[in-house]
Amino acid sequence: xxxxxxxxxxxxxxxxxxxxxxxxxxxxxxxxxxxxxxxxxxxxxxxxxxxxxxxxxxxxxxxxxxxxxxxxxxxxxxxxxxxxxxxxxxxxxxxxxxxxxxxxxxxxxxxxxxxxxxxxxxxxxxxxxxxxxxxxxxxxxxxxxxxxxxxxxxxxxxxxxxxxxxxxxxxxxxxxxxxxxxxxxxxxxxxxxxxxxxxxxxxxxxxxxxxxxxxxxxxxxxxxxxxxxxxxxxxxxxxxxxxxxxxxxxxxxxxxxxxxxxxxxxxxxxxxxxxxxxxxxxxxxxxxxxxxxxxxxxxxxxxxxxxx
Amino acid sequence: xxxxxxxxxxxxxxxxxxxxxxxxxxxxxxxxxxxxxxxxxxxxxxxxxxxxxxxxxxxxxxxxxxxxxxxxxxxxxxxxxxxxxxxxxxxxxxxxxxxxxxxxxxxxxxxxxxxxxxxxxxxxxxxxxxxxxxxxxxxxxxxxxxxxxxxxxxxxxxxxxxxxxxxxxxxxxxxxxxxxxxxxxxxxxxxxxxxxxxxxxxxxxxxxxxxxxxxxxxxxxxxxxxxxxxxxxxxxxxxxxxxxxxxxxxxxxx
Numbered sequence: 001x002x003x004x005x006x007x008x009x010x011x012x013x014x015x016x017x018x019x020x021x022x023x024x025x026x027x028x029x030x031x032x033x034x035x036x037x038x039x040x041x042x043x044x045x046x047x048x049x050x051x052x053x054x055x056x057x058x059x060x061x062x063x064x065x066x067x068x069x070x071x072x073x074x075x076x077x078x079x080x081x082x083x084x085x086x087x088x089x090x091x092x093x094x095x096x097x098x099x100x101x102x103x104x105x106x107x108x109x110x111x112x113x114x115x116x117x118x119x120x121x122x123x124x125x126x127x128x129x130x131x132x133x134x135x136x137x138x139x140x141x142x143x144x145x146x147x148x149x150x151x152x153x154x155x156x157x158x159x160x161x162x163x164x165x166x167x168x169x170x171x172x173x174x175x176x177x178x179x180x181x182x183x184x185x186x187x188x189x190x191x192x193x194x195x196x197x198x199x200x201x202x203x204x205x206x207x208x209x210x211x212x213x214x215x216x217x218x219x220x221x222x223x224x225x226x227x228x229x230x231x232x233x234x235x236x237x238x239x240x241x242x243x244x245x246x247x248x249x250x251x252x253x254x255x256x257x258x259x260x261x262x263x264x265x266x267x268x269x270x271x272x273x274x275x276x277x278x279x280x281x282x283x284x285x286x287x288x289x290x291x292x293x294x295x296x297x298x299x300x301x302x303x304x305x306x307x308x
Numbered sequence: 309x310x311x312x313x314x315x316x317x318x319x320x321x322x323x324x325x326x327x328x329x330x331x332x333x334x335x336x337x338x339x340x341x342x343x344x345x346x347x348x349x350x351x352x353x354x355x356x357x358x359x360x361x362x363x364x365x366x367x368x369x370x371x372x373x374x375x376x377x378x379x380x381x382x383x384x385x386x387x388x389x390x391x392x393x394x395x396x397x398x399x400x401x402x403x404x405x406x407x408x409x410x411x412x413x414x415x416x417x418x419x420x421x422x423x424x425x426x427x428x429x430x431x432x433x434x435x436x437x438x439x440x441x442x443x444x445x446x447x448x449x450x451x452x453x454x455x456x457x458x459x460x461x462x463x464x465x466x467x468x469x470x471x472x473x474x475x476x477x478x479x480x481x482x483x484x485x486x487x488x489x490x491x492x493x494x495x496x497x498x499x500x501x502x503x504x505x506x507x508x509x510x511x512x513x514x515x516x517x518x519x520x521x522x523x524x525x526x527x528x529x530x531x532x533x534x535x536x537x538x539x540x541x542x543x544x545x546x547x548x549x550x551x552x553x554x555x556x557x558x559x560x561x562x
């Protein structure tokens with residue numbers, strides 16, 4: 001069953017801007033799905049329509065088989081939303097934010113208290129339950145929004161740039177939380193500008209640009225399309241000139257670091273053999289740039305002229 | 309889907325909100341009306357004598373009580389719902405499976421409860437200055453509830469359409485307060501010259517204050533039935549308009 005189905009979804013704002021130009025999209029139940037796109041591509045509009053914050057101009061949204069117009073309450077009950085910006089009442093305590101949210105979803109008080117405790121503990125916020133929310137740090141506020149979105153046990157969790165502006169430590173801990181939530185059976189749709197985040201967390205990806213879906217496939221087959229990978233090699237001994245190897249492009253970054261572009265068919269074994277033959281000892285290597293980022297840029301830049 | 313839980317959640321949230329900020333919501337009407345009773349009722353009122361057979365202090369108590377109910381039921385909903393919009397936590401309600409009528413009834417109930425609570429506080433203050441024997445408890449309570457409902461609904465519409473904090477202060481300052489003062493709080497409409505009596509009859513607050521005064525002390529300038537028709541008409545019209553605004557997402561959705 002699909003967790004989400006969008007059919008011919010369009011949105012034209014009052015000022016005439018056409019944010020969505022007929023989107024079709026399916027997200028399978030249980031998936032960890034990335035919805036990517038540059039600023040102004042239509043991601044937030046799509047998320048807004050799915051979560052009832054924006055009225056669609058035409059088209060349909062179905063959540064776990066429930067049409068958002070005809071079975072509004074059932075469809076909405078399946079969704080938990082973590083928005084881009086903090087949008088809870090900053091004068092409420094953390095606990096009351098979650099209890100109110102549970103109440104809005106019709107959760108009985110006793111169950112709401114249990115779910116609140118569970119979600120706050122899962123997000124490592126239980127000791128902050130009686131704190132007025134405006135006194136929390138930025139990272140904690142983001143975790144409150146995730147806990148709030150989970151309190152009614154949604155089957156579909158939508159995370160709209162949940163790690164924007166948080167430090168790397170918090171981001172990593174949030175990734176772990178999201179993976180745990182997904183492993184417990186919740187379908188997750190993630191929008192993010194950190195493509196490394198999408199690559200490491202998501203199994204399926206859709207790229208939206210200029211109001212259209214320009215790519216929709218599973219992450220592994222998308223990454224398999226990458227023909228050339230870029231690496232940075234750290235060397236044991238300094239070099240004055242970059243070596244020349246047929247089939248690879250090599251540039252000297254410093255006297256002990258090389259940048260290498262390796263075609264997939266060439267292979268890393270052959271590269272290392274050639275380097276060994278030239279007495280070049282490699283002590284470590286890393287991807288020069290994020291693979292998904294490279295593909296993303298290729299897809300966005302390969303748009304036919306005039307579509308911008 | 310059990311909407312009674314969502315409704316209860318909204319109402320309790322609203323009650324906690326105005327109780328948490330009681331120095332802004334419950335204390336000022338107590339002080340202001342105590343001054344009204346002292347200055348207008350006691351110091352000036354003793355020189356005025358009676359109106360329609362009632363002592364001046366007794367005559368102004370119902371108007372001051374209902375004026376407090378009007379301003380506080382309106383203020384509660386307009387400030388609470390506009391803050392919800394301003395802080396964007398309206399999104400919590402829009403994303404949740406709550407029908408529009410539950411959102412509306414939750415906020416309006418909060419306004420009614422605060423309006424009535426302030427009405428009780430002001431009535432208790434008035435008892436320091438005079439002894440009121442309730443003439444008709446049913447009319448008193450029903451007019452108080454209906455009036456609070458009308459102005460809670462009006463506050464809700466104001467909050468939906470408001471785009472800034474200025475927009476939520478215009479109606480209370482430039483419409484509600486003048487209409488309340490001109491609605492016969494301190495005088496009988498019979499005391500006005502002919503043309504002003506006719507103009508005053510177009511003021512709905514005049515009907516509400518007079519009906520409430522009849523309920524409390526048995527004195528009125530107008531036909532009580534008209535008050536029920538007018539308030540009922542306002543409630544139906546404002547409810548339908550509020551639901552239309554929510555359905556269209558005007559002021560709250562893109």
